[in-house]
Amino acid sequence: GAVVSQHPSWVICKSGTSVKIECRSLDFQATTMFWYRQFPKQSLMLMATSNEGSKATYEQGVEKDKFLINHASLTLSTLTVTSAHPEDSSFYICSARDLTGRESYTFGSGTRLTVV
Amino acid sequence: GENVEQHPSTLSVQEGDSAVIKCTYSDSASNYFPWYKQELGKGPQLIIDIRSNVGEKKDQRIAVTLNKTAKHFSLHITETQPEDSAVYFCAASTNTGNQFYFGTGTSLTVIP
Numbered sequence: 001g002a003v004v005s006q007h008p009s010w011v012i013c014k015s016g017t018s019v020k021i022e023c024r025s026l027d028f029q030a031t032t033m034f035w036y037r038q039f040p041k042q043s044l045m046l047m048a049t050s051n052e053g054s055k056a057t058y059e060q061g062v063e064k065d066k067f068l069i070n071h072a073s074l075t076l077s078t079l080t081v082t083s084a085h086p087e088d089s090s091f092y093i094c095s096a097r098d099l100t101g102r103e104s105y106t107f108g109s110g111t112r113l114t115v116v
Numbered sequence: 117g118e119n120v121e122q123h124p125s126t127l128s129v130q131e132g133d134s135a136v137i138k139c140t141y142s143d144s145a146s147n148y149f150p151w152y153k154q155e156l157g158k159g160p161q162l163i164i165d166i167r168s169n170v171g172e173k174k175d176q177r178i179a180v181t182l183n184k185t186a187k188h189f190s191l192h193i194t195e196t197q198p199e200d201s202a203v204y205f206c207a208a209s210t211n212t213g214n215q216f217y218f219g220t221g222t223s224l225t226v227i228p
């Protein structure tokens with residue numbers, strides 16, 4: 001089945017630094033990937049839609065200059081949290097859709113970001 | 117846009133009993149309804165899904181029912197086991213849409 005790999009699984013960084021999270025589709029090509037944010041005991045909130053070869057589409061209220069998304073190939077999308085602050089601490093999850101297979105989306109394993 | 121509501125938010129059952137989680141949606145154009153299981157610190161995993169042209173789907177101990185007229189769908193887990201303990205999310209989507217609208221989640225605890 002479709003596999004989405006997300007790295008790192010856990011990262012701790014200092015305030016003011018930037019953190020890059022990678023999302024890879026391992027056995028399929030994904031022209032579109034999605035980035036979600038999840039706070040403890042809450043549902044997934046879509047942050048942005050990452051489109052291969054073009055600019056990402058951000059949801060209302062999500063700062064595109066803070067959450068930089070790059071989708072340079074059909075198997076890799078990256079989310080960079082720039083100038084991170086403690087309030088950016090959260091669980092970030094990506095997903096992608098294998099158009100040749102099942103209808104549903106496959107999620108990565110998530111990245112726990114802690115900003116200290 | 118679509119609004120998906122999920123109930124209950126928490127559910128505790130004795131091992132071996134059944135668990136039922138219910139979701140409602142608002143957009144009649146939604147036609148695909150997956151259910152995800154999320155364990156602590158992990159990403160959601162698809163456990164079952166149903167399309168709008170089907171009223172019920174079953175996979176071993178897990179079943180999903182859909183009432184398109186009433187715009188609600190439910191997840192049924194029979195013979196629950198401790199390893200079923202997790203957070204479960206329902207979602208709704210359309211064929212052409214890229215976005216899944218998630219429910220607020222149900223934290224299921226199966227008591228041994």
